Structures are given as C-alpha cells and as structure tokens.
Amino acid sequence: MDRSTIAGLLLSLNPTDVVDAQTAAVADDVATYFRQDKKLLYRGMAGIGRHGGALIFAQIDENRCPVRRIIVKYSIDATNDEDLINEAFWLEKLRGAEHIGQMIPLANANVNISGTGKRPTLALEYIENGTMSTFLERYGAENVWIPNRMLWSIFLCLVRQEIAMAWPPRGAPNAPLRREMVDFWEAPTALTQNSPHRRNLVIGNFDDTAEHSIVPRIHLIDFGRGKLEIDYETAQHFNTGYVGYMMSYITLCHIPDEEIDDETPWEWHYYDSTGVAKPFLTFTDSRVLNAPNIDPELATLIARCMSPDAQPRIGELLELCEQGAALSGEQMAVRADLDPEWSPKELDEGIRELIKQYILDAPSVDGRLPADRPLVGLDAIRPPLTRGIRHPLVRPKVEREPQNEPQNGPQDEPQAPRPSLFQGFQEQIEMIRMREAREAAAREEPPRSLFRGFRDWFFRSNEGPVIREDLDPIQEPDPVDDHDPMDVD
Template identity: 25%
Template sequence: MTCSIDGERYWERIVLRHYEDEFEFVVRLFSLGSDALDTAALNQIRDHFNSAQYPRFAYEGVAGRGVFGTTYRVRETLPGPGGAGGQGETTRWLAVKRAAEKEKEALRNEVRWLKELRGSEHIVHFVASRDDGEKEEKEKEKQGPVARLVWKLSSLRVSNNKNNNRGNKNVKEALKGLEGPVLVMEYLANGDLGQMYYRTVKYDLVVPNRVLWSILLCLVRACIAMAYPGKADKNAEPCREEIPSDGTPPSNIEHGDLHMGNIMIGDFARPSSEGEHGLVPVLKLIDFGMAKESKDAVQENLFSISKVLINLIARKVVPTGLGTPATGYKGYRTWATEILPPQTDDNPFSSFDYKYATLDPELRDLIARCLAQDPGKRPGLAEMLREVQAAAAAAADKSATARDEDVMETDDAIHAFLQRALYDAEDDTSENEVTRKDPFGDIGGYDF
C-alpha cells in the first residue's frame, strides 16, 4: 500500500472523516505529480547525500511524509579502527527531517525540545541540526533582550553529544550546504504504533496483556522524560527515565500531539532476554513540533497515553474527554466505559458476556482511573510508574505458569503476535482505497 514516484515509496495521508461516533482515516493511492511531492527538495537531499563530497553517506529514500514536511532516510558508514573500508566498519541509519516552507517554526520548536530531552531512552535520539537562518537571528541578538530571547529559543545549533556518536561530528559537517532548518535523528525501522494498531484491526488480533503493560510502561517513562528533562548525561548512552528522589518539581513540557503516529517502535534490549525491552521492543516519542509549556502538562501527557491504551485494547476509536458520556465505576465517573464489564440490574458490573474478558482486571481498573472525569481521581506520575512496573513484572511471572485460557500470554505467543503485528510483510493490494483507523492522527512514521 505505497506509491512510487521517481523510485520513492511512501504513504500519502489524505483526509480525516467523521462517521457517527467514529473517526476514520482514508488512505488513497495516487500517481502523484510534482505538485504533490516537493521533487526539488527530494532531489536536493538525494544529490547532497549521494555526492562525492560526503562519501560515508548514502540517500535511501523517503521515510515519512506529513502535512508539514518530509523525512528522508540516509545511511551512514562509520569506519572502524583501520579507517574507511577496513575491519570493524559499521552502518547506521538516520532520519533527516525538512519542513515545508510555511512550517519551519514547527521544526525549530521540535529541535528546541529534542535538545532539552536528550539522553532519554524513550524519546527519539537527537543527532544534529542546522538552520541557515542562524546568522540573521544572531544579528537580532544584538538588538535587545526580546530579540535575544527569540534567538535563544529558535536557533538550531548542532549537538556535540556523543550518544551512539562516533559519527555525529561528521553528520554536522555533512549538513553544510543544505537549506535549513534541517533536523537529523536516529532512524527507527520498525514503524509506529499506528501501524501495529492497524494490523490488529485488519487481522483481528487481540493485544496480549503483557504487550499492553510493556507499551504503557514505555509511555509512562516517556512522560517522566518530559517531566524531568536534562537529568541524563548528554555525553553518555541514553538512560532509563526515573523520577528524582530529591523532590524536584516536574517541568511543564506537554507533547501537544501525542497519538499513535507519533510513537515509534525501536529495538529489543541486548541481550534480548534482559531488561524492560527484552520481550517487547522499546517505544519512543517523536514529533515535538507542537510541544509547549503548560501548567497541566503532566496530567495532559498521562491522559493522552491512556487514550492510546484504551484504543489499542478496543481496537477502535473510543470517544473520551469533555462532551462524551462517562460511567459511574467504583465511586467515580470515567470515560473508560468501553472496556468496563456490562452492567445489569442484579450485578452492576457483571463479567458475563464481557467482550474484553481476556483483559487484565488490574489494567482495566488503572485505565479507568486514568480516564476519570475528575482529574483529582487520576493517578499521578509516581503512582503510575510504581503500579505499571509492578503489574508488568507480575504479568511476566504469571506467564511462566499460564493456564490454557491464558496461553496468549506466554513468551511464544508474544513472539507470534509481534511477528504478525509488526514484522510480517504486508500483502500487496490492488485496491484504490484502503481504510486505516487511527485514534488521534496520521499513521506513518516521522510525520510532522
């Protein structure tokens, strides 16, 4: 389900339509002309990274395309101790992001926040950036305190951090000559969470509880990264996010666009049997173009990840938030009605004929609390981390002695689910229109 123009293959997201109580994304396949794809920008990126001037880089194609710009995939060859072409030579892939002409400020905003969040395991890794408007902004710096503040917030100076960084200085040099702003990040090849969501719908796959707990734990840690930025050593490998024990108050960073299309799927832990990402790969947030500071940032980020979870569980869009009905449950009202057991006159919450009978009751109750109508009833960041960590560990322990009815929670069952939902190649289709449902935004990695 891709298009091809000049050898480039990519998704084209078209329109969000509303049908009764559901939102639906419609993906159409077109033969797009030059007016739909900025071929001049594509050719510039391709020619730049394929030039003899930068022999260690190679352009590989379009990684994602959204309303606000395009991201390209570039391969970098890192020489070993013996030099280029010698023993120990390694390869890494990079995502190079360019903004559409009228959306440059969104990319500047994203670079600002990715620099702030460097060193976090569950945020896409910032590699480098360049903005050919820097000279102009530096001139503004001389004009007074307001202009200096503007320059401080928007200038895109390149990082010297050394996270997976043997070649980052060379990436910095390789951006010379490109019209900015341009952002370089790690490339995450396993797609986004929206792709997994789409496949669970298409193939009628129930997401195992252990996968749901693992996803939720990654997203909670991403919320911690936003609440406590700058705590990691920028010159070290990315570290796991923890809540400081010294009583440091959380920051006010709100992602602003936290949906499945902006949650990318990374790799497994190494060795694969250890760590939080030994069975289910790590998830990382991308696209901070709409990030901002707000007094309710932590609460908004947690509410957003809870909406992601309930849609994964239900495998459909579940209306939540103001203007949608709430249900009384265990002493409070919640927008998690969809995953609650049905109510009867004799038993307010009966488990009979419950369509989510395989859902872990602890996860159901936690999501119900997270989607409570009254924000005061929702768990805070520390409580979320504590409960999700404990539940994820308990679910893994229970899987070792899984009964027949819990067979979907075994390691083998998890591997089979991920193979189908993430790694199997999609069948080619001749259909002119394919519908993909996504709760919050465009499906496709590295979009704006």
C-alpha cells in the same frame, strides 16, 4: 533532474500537481545536499508530506561499510520551519531519555540556516520496527485481543515517556541513554508533546533488561508542537490523559476508531489501598473494562488515566505499571482469571511469537513495505544495516586491492542512467495522494482526533464532578492538522 527541467514541468501542471512537484523538488534538494557527504548513502524516504519530509541515510565508515542508518528530517518551506526549530529545542532537553526518539549529531544537519539558502534539517535516530499504527492495523485485522502482559509493557513505556517530559535528562550528545524515573527532588517541567497519535509511537529494539527482554521499547517522536503548559498540574493532566487514550485505542485495536466512544463520561470505581471503593467518572469506552480476559487492574488504571477526577499521580502510575509489567504469564493467568485457552498467549513464548509475526517479520498487505515504516527500496531485502543507534553494527576493516583501469580491449557498455531522485519523490507523492483519495472515499465522516472531549471536560469541571445529565453537549473541535512529516498520511 536540473532546475530548468523542473521549472518547465511546473508550468505544465495544474495547481495541485504544482504543489506536489514543488514538494518533490524540495526533497530532491535536501537529498542531493546530503548525498555530497561521502560518509552518507541515500537509502530512501521514511515519509513525505505537505509540511516536510524524512529521508533515510546510511552512515558508512572509511571502508564504505555501513555503521548505522539515520533519519534526516526537514521542513517543506519557511512557514513550517518553526515546528522543526521547536522540535530541535525540545529534543536537546530530552537528549538521553530512553523512550524518546533521539536527535543525533550530524555536521550537515542544522536548523540555524539563516542566510545560507538551505532548508533547516534535523538528524534523528533510525527506529527500525515501524509505528504502533502499523502494528495495530496488522494485529487488529485478526480480531484478537492483545495479551495483558504486552499491554502492561506498552503502558509502562508510555508512562516513562511522560516522566521524560516532566524531568528531561538534558544529556550530552552521544551520552548513554538512561531509563526515565520520577525525581521527587527536582521541580517537574510542564512540557506536553501536544501531537498525540499512534504514528508518533515507534517500535524500537529489545535490550537485556527485564523490562524489554520480551517486548521492545516504544519511543515517542515528533515534538514539533511541543509546548509548556501553564503549570505542571495541567501538563500532567493532559499527558496522563494521552497515555490513557493511547492505551484505550491499543486495547481496542480490532475495533474501528469511529466505533470507539471516548466522548461520553460514565461512572466506574476502583479500590484504594485500604480496600474502599472509590467511584469516578471516565471517558474510557466500556469495552475496555468489560473485555474478555482483560486484567481488571489494567483496565481500571486505563480508565483512571481518562478520568477528570481520579487520575493517578505520576509516582503511583509508574509503580502500578512496573508491577503489572513484572508479572509472569502464570501470575497473570491467576490474577486475571484467564480462560484456559487464552492463558498460553500470556506466556513468554506466546508474546515472542506475536511480536515476531506481527512486528519483526510482518510484510504489508499488498507485499510492499508499509508507507510509514522507515524501510524503503533495497533495504527491504538486504540485511539490516544496523541494530539501532544504541547498538551500532561494527564490521572488521577489509583491505581491498586497487582496481586497475583497462588499458585496451573492449569496454563495457555504458549503463543506463539512474532515475533521478526527483522522479522517485514524485512517484511516492502520487502514491500518497491516491491512498488519501481511497481513504476519503471510504470514509463517511472525517477521522476523529484524540482529546476532543477530554480537554473540554477539564476546563469545564474545575468545581468538581458534573453529573452526566448536566453536561453540555461536547462539541467536535476543528480537525487537527496532523503535521508530522514522518506520517505520510
């Protein structure tokens, strides 16, 4: 659709629809620019919102065979450029971290666009199995607890993400990814991702290591609000608290968010290496610790992550998660004293079946692909174009015979023109707005943000633990503006 047609359309719309149409026009501009690259095929939208969007492209070789899919992320206007530039800065530092969504080199993607009239863009790896939010919505609907061994594996992924922020690998473009480890010889960085929610956890692929042979990697994305805290102690406190919050909500995925209590501190205990009981305060919902068939060491470690006075140091946290993730199904049944009917769910076969049913093969409720899963259009029915950035699909070169143009005879009837990208973007935005309206009507109160009590507690408890009766009421902070353009909500 040309500019004059779009301009005429804008004049006929109300203010809300004008914003939506302008959003679609920006998406159209970005998609059109990248479609000029003969090595890129447009595949659809990964997400589009008020702050920016993310488009899916397939990279092809000289024989027009797809090699891999990529995400092109852009900001919607100049006021949101800063977040995208900030994300590019931190992703450069985090290049090479196995559990962080990676920026990839693409000639046409650049955040330095001064004087060009273009939108700043980033090229990111395509992570193919959707967000943690989508998985939890599917699995939580079954009203069943997640197996302990899967929880330990997810826990370990989140800890490795925290380690990546403390010791960014600063790898070269296309350098091999490396597993994040604590480096006691290097001073840690006080980086926080600063936008913690389940749609910023994306489910990746398996590999041939013991750590991800059964449960796929979990990647952290969106560093648009990444920032350096005042010191590493503060950063570790927030990052470890984030890990605990995520694990608490993942463990209680079958319970609605508004029913989870993560604001009221209460007392629990753990045993140190000498066997001495150590009491501590935690913001963990008590149902995490009292869940049926939960590994008590897993539940206690989640509670410690959400404690203002008993958080584990990063080295201890990594060691405990590695030990938990390494347990076999039989070992877990003994340690957690599992019910006989639950024990099979902790075996390799039980976890593989869960992942296959709820992640790899799961359709959306209404038959369409989930809005936050980065697959759109024909990709829903075609074989995947790639097995991920780490394992590009290599196809043999096929020699094609040249096609001769017909000289005489009847010509094929002209095909109908393809719908413009602008119209497609408008339709997608309309679907998003309709879904927002439905969710708003169903909610009696606005969605609660993470960290609403934890940060307040941290800054008020510098003089030691405070008894619950002495606590000031925890005030609900202003709603956080969820800015991730890949989060279409």
